[in-house]
Amino acid sequence: MPNATRETSTTLWRDGRNTGPGSRRIPEEVAIALSYNGTTQAVMMATPLDLEDYGVGFSLSEGQVSTVDQIQEIDIAVFDEGIDIRLWVDEATETMLRDRRRRIAGPTGCGLCGIESLTEANRPTGRTEDDSRFQASALTAAQHAMYNHQKLNAETRAVHAAGLWRPDQGLVRVREDVGRHNALDKLVGATARAGESGAGGVVLLTSRVSVEMVQKSAVLGAAAIVAVSAPTALAVRTADAAGITLVALARDDGFEVFSHSHRIVQ
Structure with a gap:
């Protein structure tokens, strides 16, 4: 399995001056195919880490399967040109996939790869009726806690x-x-492999919130999303329709709530 990071040489410039050679760890980015019963369904660019989780999560959030039980086995095959996550699904799922089969080539972080219609791009989500409440101060503390657990980012900042x-x-x-x-x-x-859902919980994100991030969080079943950057207008509308509390622009001094603000309490 390729390493998730690589040491690389750099030339340092400080205050407008060349201060000599340096080095930095940077994250790997490799082509990762997702194959179902021997046929490739998607090719994405991603970090070669937690690949079983990625295979299951992609399958659920992109609608390749409805439940984790439909996935019978996962194999990881490593080649010079990339990695193949080989998922073996039940017969009914294979038939469904065969009917809609295509090859998808996606850039880094592509979230709507392989859709076949404008309607599918704006696919509705289920609506949560979760009545959980979250203290504002606890959400800020949760963001800080996640920073301390970002081991790969601590190495690479990337x-x-x-x-x-x-x-x-x-x-x-x-x-x-x-x-x-x-x-x-x-x-x-x-989360699915652990036999859990996101019900009663909060998804924490280090990125902006686009519509597909809301759609994937809805698949997880989370009651709320907290992100460090701003959402798009469609993401706000989708979160509102899904009953999800959308918190964004989360900083040390506060945040802004864009939908279902009743869940946030002092």
Whole structure:
């Protein structure tokens, strides 16, 4: 398996002056194919880390499967040109995939690769009726806790993270990747593989919030999203329709709530 990071040589410039040679760890980015019963369905660029989680999470959030139980086996095959996540699904799922099969080539973090219509791009999400409440100060503390668990970013300063936090458990898990969508897919997969959902919890994001980030969080079943950057207008509309509390521009001195603000309390 390729390493997730690589040491590279640099030339340092400080205050407008060449100060000599240096070095830095940077994240790897490799082509990762997702194959179902021997046929490639998608090719993405991602960090070679937590690949089983990625395979399951991508399959769920992109609608390749409806439940983790439809995936019977996962194999990881490494080649010179990239990695193949080989998922083996049940017969009914294979038939469905065969009917809609295509090859998808996606750039880093692509979140809407392979859609076949404008309607599918704006696919509706289920609506959560979760009545959880979250203290404002706890959400700020949760963001700080996730920073301390971003091991790959601490090495490289070049990757995104997605985390799941619960009021009664704290930070449950964090996943990282060069692509923000990939990081969230890995979180979805890790949670599903643990036999859990995001119900009663908060998705923490180090990125902006586009519509597909809301759609993937809805698949996870989270009641709220907290992100460090701003959302798009479509992301706000989608979160509102899904019953998800969308918190963005989260900083040390506060944040802004864009939908379902009743869940945030002092």
